[in-house]
Amino acid sequence: MKIKVRPVGIIKKYFTEHELESADGLTPEQLISDLKIPVKLKMVSIVNGKSIPLKNKLKDGDEVILVTLLTGG
Amino acid sequence: MNANTGKIIRLDLNASAISIEMLPEDDYRNFVGGSGLAAKYFWDKGDFNTDALSPEAMLIFMNGPFSGLKLSGASRNSVAGRSPLTGHWSDSSCGGYFAPELRFAGYDGIVLTGKSPKPSVLLIEDDKISIVDGTEYWGKGIEEVTKELKNKYGKTCRTVVIGPAGENLVKFAAILNEGHHAFGRTGFGAVMGSKNLKAIVVKAAKKEMTLANPEKFEELRKVLNPKMKEALAASLLHENGTAANLEGGAFTGDVPIKNFTSNSWEGMADALTGSTLSEKYLTKRTSCAYCGIACKRVVEVKEGPWAIPEGSGPEYETIVSYGALIGSLDLAAVCKANRICNDMGIDTRSSGVTIAWAMEAFERGDLTEADTDGVKLLWGDMETVINVVLPKMAKREGKLGALLAEGSVSAAGKIGKDSINYTTQSKGLEAPMHDPRGGGHGMALTYAMSPRGACHVADPMLFVEMGACFWPEIGFEFVLEPKTDENKPEAAVMSIEMGALENSACFCQFADREVSIPEWLELFNTVPGYNWEAKDMMKAGRRIFFLKRLMNYRYGLTAKDDDLTPRMLEPARDGEPEGVEINFTGMKERFYTLMDMDSEKGIPSKTALDEYNLSEEAARVW
Numbered sequence: 001m002k003i004k005v006r007p008v009g010i011i012k013k014y015f016t017e018h019e020l021e022s023a024d025g026l027t028p029e030q031l032i033s034d035l036k037i038p039v040k041l042k043m044v045s046i047v048n049g050k051s052i053p054l055k056n057k058l059k060d061g062d063e064v065i066l067v068t069l070l071t072g073g
Numbered sequence: 074m075n076a077n078t079g080k081i082i083r084l085d086l087n088a089s090a091i092s093i094e095m096l097p098e099d100d101y102r103n104f105v106g107g108s109g110l111a112a113k114y115f116w117d118k119g120d121f122n123t124d125a126l127s128p129e130a131m132l133i134f135m136n137g138p139f140s141g142l143k144l145s146g147a148s149r150n151s152v153a154g155r156s157p158l159t160g161h162w163s164d165s166s167c168g169g170y171f172a173p174e175l176r177f178a179g180y181d182g183i184v185l186t187g188k189s190p191k192p193s194v195l196l197i198e199d200d201k202i203s204i205v206d207g208t209e210y211w212g213k214g215i216e217e218v219t220k221e222l223k224n225k226y227g228k229t230c231r232t233v234v235i236g237p238a239g240e241n242l243v244k245f246a247a248i249l250n251e252g253h254h255a256f257g258r259t260g261f262g263a264v265m266g267s268k269n270l271k272a273i274v275v276k277a278a279k280k281e282m283t284l285a286n287p288e289k290f291e292e293l294r295k296v297l298n299p300k301m302k303e304a305l306a307a308s309l310l311h312e313n314g315t316a317a318n319l320e321g322g323a324f325t326g327d328v329p330i331k332n333f334t335s336n337s338w339e340g341m342a343d344a345l346t347g348s349t350l351s352e353k354y355l356t357k358r359t360s361c362a363y364c365g366i367a368c369k370r371v372v373e374v375k376e377g378p379w380a381i382p383e384g385s386g387p388e389y390e391t392i393v394s395y396g397a398l399i400g401s402l403d404l405a406a407v408c409k410a411n412r413i414c415n416d417m418g419i420d421t422r423s424s425g426v427t428i429a430w431a432m433e434a435f436e437r438g439d440l441t442e443a444d445t446d447g448v449k450l451l452w453g454d455m456e457t458v459i460n461v462v463l464p465k466m467a468k469r470e471g472k473l474g475a476l477l478a479e480g481s482v483s484a485a486g487k488i489g490k491d492s493i494n495y496t497t498q499s500k501g502l503e504a505p506m507h508d509p510r511g512g513g514h515g516m517a518l519t520y521a522m523s524p525r526g527a528c529h530v531a532d533p534m535l536f537v538e539m540g541a542c543f544w545p546e547i548g549f550e551f552v553l554e555p556k557t558d559e560n561k562p563e564a565a566v567m568s569i570e571m572g573a574l575e576n577s578a579c580f581c582q583f584a585d586r587e588v589s590i591p592e593w594l595e596l597f598n599t600v601p602g603y604n605w606e607a608k609d610m611m612k613a614g615r616r617i618f619f620l621k622r623l624m625n626y627r628y629g630l631t632a633k634d635d636d637l638t639p640r641m642l643e644p645a646r647d648g649e650p651e652g653v654e655i656n657f658t659g660m661k662e663r664f665y666t667l668m669d670m671d672s673e674k675g676i677p678s679k680t681a682l683d684e685y686n687l688s689e690e691a692a693r694v695w
Binding site for chain 1: 306324389
């Protein structure tokens with residue numbers, strides 16, 4: 001299946017927006033690991049505009065935004 | 074006594090009477106310092122019937138035990154007392170350079186009462202303390218007065234100064250250290266103004282402290298400073314300031330837009346984020362005393378209508394308050410508004426939130442040109458905000474200035490028409506720029522429980538829900554999903570205990586995210602020398618929270634005041650959190666149970682107070 005993945009904010013330092021081919025069953029959690037984003041960052045995956053649990057399976061054509069909540073005050 | 078000096082300056086401005094008072098060592102151990110120690114002092118010696126702006130009102134500046142250490146984030150200071158904005162107990166914290174200088178001069182705090190017969194300045198030069206004439210400074214902006222004071226008393230002196238807003242008793246007037254570090258919240262600038270005290274100047278000849286175990290502290294310091302500086306979050310803060318990852322909040326719906334009516338705005342993230350500020354306007358990065366992180370911004374806007382010379386730059390909270398919240402994506406205008414607020418001595422958050430409320434009221438027709446001296450309050454109209462609204466507010470000029478200078482709750486009370494429902498506040502304090510509907514439901518709970526009112530730094534729940542807090546030693550092992558209520562009351566209990574400690578220790582919440590529980594203990598055990606175990610430390614945190622709850626009860630607050638406004642709890646209208654309900658009532662009930670708090674009075678049970686060594690205090694309320 002084809003997935004489009006886009007970084008937002010500081011995550012841009014780890015990868016750039018791109019499309020990838022993947023076997024079925026890919027989850028945002030696996031994607032984050034594959035992209036070598038530090039585990040300490042609390043990540044949120046926004047798929048087609050809504051956040052989904054990191055363990056949910058993605059499907060063909062999904063657009064995934066990866067973002068960390070790290071924010072100022 | 075180690076680290077702390079045990080001494081405070083007691084000043085009655087009515088008679089220019091200055092005395093030195095020793096505080097009991099047990100009070101330091103039980104209430105840590107900063108806002109906790111100030112609360113204990115006020116409980117014992119303050120008057121709960123005194124109006125916040127009357128001469129008899131007590132204003133307290135208090136250091137924490139770590140002020141003056143060469144340790145990142147350790148030298149903040151608290152100001153505390155009854156807030157003129159909210160009418161109940163409050164405290165406000167500030168970084169900068171005031172705390173270490175006060176400590177080196179020989180004092181842990183300053184307690185002010187009375188009113189000087191004419192504008193004055195408190196001058197502290199070690200054991201020489203005097204009240205000097207401040208008439209020449211009255212009416213002037215903070216930047217100018219800070220420069221003049223340094224010219225007169227030497228470049229190395231440290232200052233806290235109020236601006237015209239404080240003099241004019243604007244209810245959210247701030248106090249600024251070195252012209253750009255703010256005691257921003259809840260209006261203590263107005264309390265200083267009501268006392269005719271324009272400034273405090275501190276100069277210390279020596280820079281020395283006595284520690285319980287200097288060798289062990291030095292070992293710890295050599296671990297902590299690099300750890301705090303090199304942490305990922307700290308490197309981001311250094312690079313792009315507190316707005317470094319505004320994009321994250323923009324996509325999750327954490328950033329409030331147009332008075333919390335929206336959680337999504339295409340283009341907002343790129344327009345307002347910290348990297349954009351760096352690219353367009355940043356000239357330098359600066360820091361608070363002894364801090365290696367250096368998250369402070371120095372900016373210059375070279376051209377255009379908001380051109381400003383090099384000087385203090387905005388923090389995240391100001392960027393959103395004077396940006397998305399009032400319908401603007403103009404970052405140069407934010408820089409200009411920030412500079413005006415700093416110079417006038419205005420809290421950017423309460424003022425921005427109040428303006429956002431007024432813009433919505435104007436749009437709805439609840440506020441008309443008859444109420445605003447003919448001024449149209451339109452979303453994103455920064456020219457009107459900067460050139461008309463801010464000056465009117467600071468001077469209480471005309472109907473508009475007088476209305477907005479009281480804050481959003483008072484203003485909503487004046488115009489009625491259910492406009493209180495779309496204020497964004499708790500207990501009268503305007504909300505921070507993190508919308509719990511998008512940022513994390515636990516923040517809705519902690520905003521409502523915060524003794525001073527809606528606040529994201531009374532405790533670190535913002536960071537807790539981000540997954541940035543790791544406290545296995547005290548049983549914090551939650552994996553939290555921000556947009557649910559699951560485990561939030563349980564997490565809030567620990568967050569509130571830690572927050573009370575942080576604010577009483579006067580430690581920066583950006584820096585101390587990297588400090589583990591064992592390292593916190595090592596700090597308390599090597600600096601003031603408490604020989605604490607984790608349970609003692611956490612008990613102090615909860616004790617401080619409990620005491621502040623009792624204080625607010627004496628000011629008339631009860632459980633029903635632990636609430637947010639309808640606007641803040643209605644499901645988000647758009648963006649990522651659209652339609653999601655916050656289970657606020659469920660979280661509140663569970664929190665009350667966990668803390669053993671009375672569901673009507675809003676205070677801990679007598680049993681709980683006894684357990685936390687607050688039996689004498691309990692006798693006043695039970």
